[in-house]
Amino acid sequence: MTTYRRRQPAPVKRLRGAALAALLTFLTVPAFASDRILTETVTLFRIPASWLDAAASTDADRMVVKFDVTRLPVLIVLVLFGSFFLILQMKARSGAHLALRRLPGIDAIEEAIGRATEMGRPVLFIPGLNDIDDIQTLAGVSILSHVAYIAAEYDTPVIVACRRSVVLTMCEETVRQACLAAGRPEVFIPNNMRYLSDDQFAFTAGVNGIMLREKPASCIYQGCFYSESLILAETGFVSGAIQVAGTANISQLPFFVAACDYTLIGEEFFAASAYLSKEPSILASIKASDWLKMVVLPVILIGVLLATLAAFEPPPKDGSPPSQRQRAVQLLKEVL
């Protein structure tokens, strides 16, 4: 006789897995910690003297490869993320559906391009102020690829304003490729790919000029922005454009939230390209980061609990070692 086990719903399983991983993290970290808690290096391996020349083999520092224990939490996060990613990628390849919650800010991008098409005006895209060595710029360019594709389908020109010339080259190729992919290579206008200035406020003045003279119907800011964020967003508002912003710079988020119609906040901004591309492996990485958050969450809760308890303890006297609870709080502070 066949017995059927009741399958647990996916969120319960996920929570159980995340809790287990959090517990493991919590138990593993103290194992590496000494009295000075995460402030040491440990020797990983010694390089054989025969591998180095005579001068180098006398230098003790060059003979030993050490691991920086202060960076252990980052390694744990990387390993956890990598494991989750591999599991989810296998699931995605086997045909499982990886659902992502709806992000109104990303849906608004298509709406913004549609509005520009209806009004017969261009879309202005700014991939942030930093160079390609900033991960936010790369995320911004990924979003540009989708924006340019949709705009090409609607036969709407996209103006891209760049502060860095390497970013300009990358954006130019991205838009060209998107137009080709959409089957509309004639929509690509090289003169709409514009380098303005390497200087922050000269660039801002240039973008403001484009907004006021060419009146784009939609302004999309995706990348790293600094104090010019509000100047750009307010000028866009004055010009009557629908505005969608996305950045991971916390100090600039309030400005974008105040002045733009939609804002992709922090992680949403990084998830945007995956959300738009719908590629299984990229979706898997977004789900993996969600799982990672489920791991971090219990650690934070334990930390809050311990910190609250430690606050009620009398401070250690001079020379006496801190209590176990205070040590645990200190450790969690360093981990987080």
Next chain:
Amino acid sequence: MRTLVPVLITAFVGVFMILKFFLVHDGVRTVANELEQWGVVTLAFAIILGVLNLARINLKAVLERKRDWGYKLILLVCMFGMMTAGGVKWYRDIDAARAQKALEAAVAANPVAEGAAPPPAVVEARRASEVAEQRAKFTVFTFIFDQVYTPLSATIYALLAFYVASAAFRSFRAKSLHSALLLIAAVIVMIGRVPVGKVIWSKFPVLQDWIMVWPNTAGQRAILMGAAIGMIATGIRVIFGIERPYLKG
């Protein structure tokens, strides 16, 4: 091959930089620093691409007398004018350095006894060095940078004050519960941060301090953690070639 080679290079360099982050070893650090230097130099050279793009787009617009071509002409004149002024300054800097070296050589070749007048060759070299230094100090480039560029830059930045006011005016309308909460928090923080707030109610500074230190910091850290995990995910996607924004061409 066109895709594979850049992906392999990215993966190799990316993994190496991750290793550098975790490992403490002179060799690893030296190679990583060298790679970073290559990146900086390559990016610096790319400015030429920007100048060419700027010249191409604006020159075309001026020649075809397109709309707003006057602005583009001003931009081109300023750009090439500043380049020329920069070239002149560069030449004068070299000239000043050369004069300084000549002075040092003259001093070395003509030793002077203590209290004695310096020989004419030294006097002449010193005068030439001073003139060259003055010429290098006061150039058209320096004048435009100090008297035109810096004030203009500050002007654009100063616009922020007016934009903050207009954005705040729009945001602080209690249309929903969330915006009402925002309005209340903002009013408390604003009043608590000005001296008159303490006069109105002595607890305003304490209340604003509590809002900034606790709820505000908690919210910011939550966003920061989410963004950090997002960055890790994006970084890994880029390093292992799952997402290739740098290869769109």
